[in-house]
Amino acid sequence: EDQVTQSPEALRLQEGESSSLNCSYTVSGLRGLFWYRQDPGKGPEFLFTLYSAGEEKEKERLKATLTKKESFLHITAPKPEDSATYLCAVTMYSGGGADGLTFGKGTHLIIQP
């Protein structure tokens, strides 16, 4: 069964303390891996798409990387406004048309001032 597992479930950091979030996946035929940020009471906000192993994307304090089995979201010198739940999702090559995203359960990140 195709699965997406995120770790840790929750992470508390001090402002400026860099860290990484992990997303491991077991899917047959990865088409793309997506990172989203979700704030309470809001829908997920798109951050990055990665398509092939070795690919990297950056945006402000965030950097996403992809290997054949996992992806990392690196957060450098985070600020309190980076506090959110970070979601990882995948799409797969399938026999028919487009399937929806398969999501992990997310990492709840808290950045303390």
Add this chain to the structure above:
Amino acid sequence: GAGVSQSPSNKVTEKGKDVELRCDPISGHTALYWYRQSLGQGLEFLIYFQGNSAPDKSGLPSDRFSAERTGGSVSTLTIQRTQQEDSAVYLCASSSALYQPQHFGDGTRLSIL
């Protein structure tokens, strides 16, 4: 509008009633997706539309759920004879084409009494 719009933002109804949830995608987006997010659970894919067509309805939880899209734009998700287990946040997303990044609305929070 600039983003995906969903209405109502909140809906409280009695068990056994029918509900209709509406999604207005980003203008020009041909693909539209429905997801469900339950407390403590990840996002669960329900159904997608390419234009007005939904090629695969197997993700819908039961035959009480149906969805349609008209004019390649607005979509409605209908739940008949609601049950308490239907309580969740229903999220809609759209993308410029299949497999492109999906952009989410803020969802409809559905509570079944």
